[in-house]
Amino acid sequence: MKVMIVDDEVIIREGMRKVIPWREYGYELLETASSAEEAIERIKREQPEIVLTDIRMKGKSGLDLAAYIKAQAFPTEVIVLTGYGEFSYAQEALRQGVCDYLLKTSAPEEIMKSLQKAKERIEDSKEHRKWKLGSREREISNLMHQLLVEKLETSDYKKLFHLMPEMKKPPYQLLLLDEALNPGQLAEAEKLWNTYLPGKWVALHDKTVIIVQRDPQLADHYLLNMAIKKIPQSNCLPVFVGSIVTSVSEWHASYKELDGIVLYKWLLSTQRMVTSNDIQGRKGIPHSELLPAQEVQLLSYVKRGESEILKEWFRKRMYELFNHPQATPESIHLYVQTLYVSTIRFVNQIAASIGNTPHSYQSLPTPREWFPSPLELLFPLFLRIMNDYQELSSSTQVNYVQNVIHYMEQRLGDSLTLQKIANHVHLHPNYLGDLIKKETGKSYVELLTELRMKKAIILLTHSPAKVKDIAKIVGYSDWKYFITLFKKHTGVTPSQYRRNE
Template identity: 25%
Template sequence: MFKVLIVDDEPMIREGLRTIVDWASEGFEIVDTASNGKEGLEKFGRLAPDLTIVDIRMPGMSGLDLIEKVRQDNSEAHFLILSGYAEFDYAKRAIVSGVSGYLLKPVDEEELIDELRRVREMLERERTARSARMEQDAALPKAQLVEELLFEDEPLEETQRARLAEALGVAAPAYRIALLDVHAGAEAESRQLAALRQRLKEMFEEKGDAIMFSAGPHIGLLLVRQSYVERGEALRSALLEAAGGLAFHAARGPAVPELAAVALSFREAEGLLHARFFFESGEIIERESYEERFAGTREPAAGEGDSEEGPPLGDKLYYALDIRSRDAADKVLAELDRQVLLRRMDESAARSEYSRALSLAVGKLSSGEASAAELSRKFQSLLLSDVNHSQTYGELKQRVRSRLGELIDRFGGANKDTVLKQMIDFIRRNYSENLKLEVLAEMFGYNSGYLGKLFKNYTGEYFNAFVDKVRVEKAKELLAQGLKVHQVAARVGYSNADYFHAKFRKYVGTSPSAFRSEASGDQQGGEH
């Protein structure tokens, strides 16, 4: 028997259709009725009738609206339209919606029987064709059926997904997709992957625990065994055993109750696998572990981070390297790590962020004395190689930290002089930088107020005054060489020439231009 649903807002019509013909003799059974389009749509989804007889005009959702809603997911449903109106516009819209027939009220018994017999013939032909497709599908490899379920160019309709799921012939309370990204060496990749696929087939597919399939560059598993569906650790243990020491990452999408919905699990697993760089080899990435890894982070608001307080991280790292402090370098790396996670950068952006900071820091070191410059350039190349060739984010952080420690050691390690002596040396080397007591205090691990008092007691000068005096002394040298005032101001760290002029007069007692004229023997004075 084919199932029939009747949808009409008139009770007499609904009851009349029940009795006007002998439905059973025509091969049909009325499974329910509905009094409006919304109710009809709900019952259609629940009952999946083979034929729906629907009134074309109803309050709220019309019959044609109902049909168009159903057609979004089901192109094979059959409808007979009932109407007391013979307007051609309605008929045209019904034909576009793919209805099987169009009947005018009051319904004629013979006309209805003719329509039912015509629809029954179509349904029987479709049933025969469906059975043939099922037999054909059953002969296909299960991997191919899974791939059809997941990768069709056009989205599959509900009935098509159900057909493929049935052809797979596996039954379980829930299903889940796992994807593997394997890291094999270029030369041995083909042989290693072939061996891994064989082990996965033996451990998963031959035992009926999963169906293995191809997903682009990844190996896919449709998980059926419930211990693998429910417990990530059980799956991880099995995958580690199958990998036999081969490095891999895996992602597991959410569990779904029906095979027809397994594409949802696949899409999430695919998205999670994009974050594999931030997970260690052999980890199973899931929605929960992803959120935990980036816990407390968020996307920055528009414009946020464009103008950070203090110097860029590359400058901070340079300061740490210049004072030969491992602790200070570790603090900057921790801040860099926080920024990467805060912004939820992808692999490419994270590598770029580290490359930018390291290039700036080590590049500044290389502008010093010849021996230091040569060593810095060598380590800059090594550091960028570490950033670009690390397999995971954890490996990248470890290699960079270790390499910077090695660089500090090659420079002679931490200076045994006092912190204050180191500060003075640092200022004399970096007078042209935007030096701030707060930044140096952070580098040396002191409270800025306390360090400022120590500095004043040691040098007799406040920090800013000491920096100004060092800059002015260097400015006197450059002016004596004949450089113009604005050039000297920029070279010694003053972006504002008027501010430089005021500072120079304060400490020297004359203007920069006058000093330059006197030092160079130019009696005309002024800039040229």
């Protein structure tokens, strides 16, 4: 039975450690603690059954320590030692669940008598039996955390198999549930699971890991599928299934792979089981697919200033992204981030054109943060941009040229005429042409060509698209003419430019 002594006076700690023959009486004396704070830090990990603590110490008191043990519902007996015999201390100690109250001047026999009473209470307690079972599970959980997350040293495998002798024999297979189960649920689920396949259920932070012991003679997944159907899931999300491995040393890599694909639960929520093969062929949503058109749509709704219409548009886009056959979590996030940055850039261009300081916006949350509730977590960010634009657009000093440039950037693949642009900003074409020349130093045609060449350079640098396709994307149906213009603009052909990058 484990005992911890807590006292800020080293003489008292050492005296009690040496004056009592702890092992002879069946006690395991843990390393002494010099403060209540140290004891609180260690108690969950070392799990002492009995704590002997001074009542008055620097920092937290022995009563604070007793209150912590009581609040955590640890089945630990607390014996208070003090040099003060005031009745008020005894009263407070009893309120905090202290089982005995002794003076530091008590003889070793009196202390041992108090310890024996505490020991008897513990051994008679049902809670103690639960604690011992929980202690084993916590130790397994700690070792599994080191093995799966930190890569446990080979020398520690013996300790793991001492706690789980039934898991010594390979091959193995790891499964991951992205939800936490309480100890009761774990035990019940493990019991049910083992009627199909041998396995160990382990709580790991906010996840649950199942280590399955596979029969090497059974190559099919029939029993695995049957067992998975019995897994309790409060939210009906998929179970992630790793490859079969032949060594404990491979558990770390298998867990890392499963943890890396866990966000697919939001993309494949109708599937009961997800393996790496299910997502292997996904290339991600093509960056150019529908994005330019959706940027235009988004800006049109931002300009209209109708929040409910914008919200409904946003809801539909999220549905389309999460159900795209090539979607990956990374490509969805990049898609949304591109829309977000593009909209911010537009509003800040307007702000700069009228002499205002650009607005500062927060970064998007990580996919793990916003995937569960995209509308609730992301829409307010876009709504703020819309509101900022509406405030800016009420000014009569809006710089039409910056607005026009942004409009052109979003439609470079279209047939863009000065008349069409002028209609967009409600200006006469000649007047708009003069404004463009005055602010940029270029004619409308020169400005359009420059914007198209800049877009082509970006696509050549960051996309594998063919030169013919890039020509079409930036607005040239005659790709040979595009090559001539590109060389005139940069001094090299598109293919030469790509090779030089």
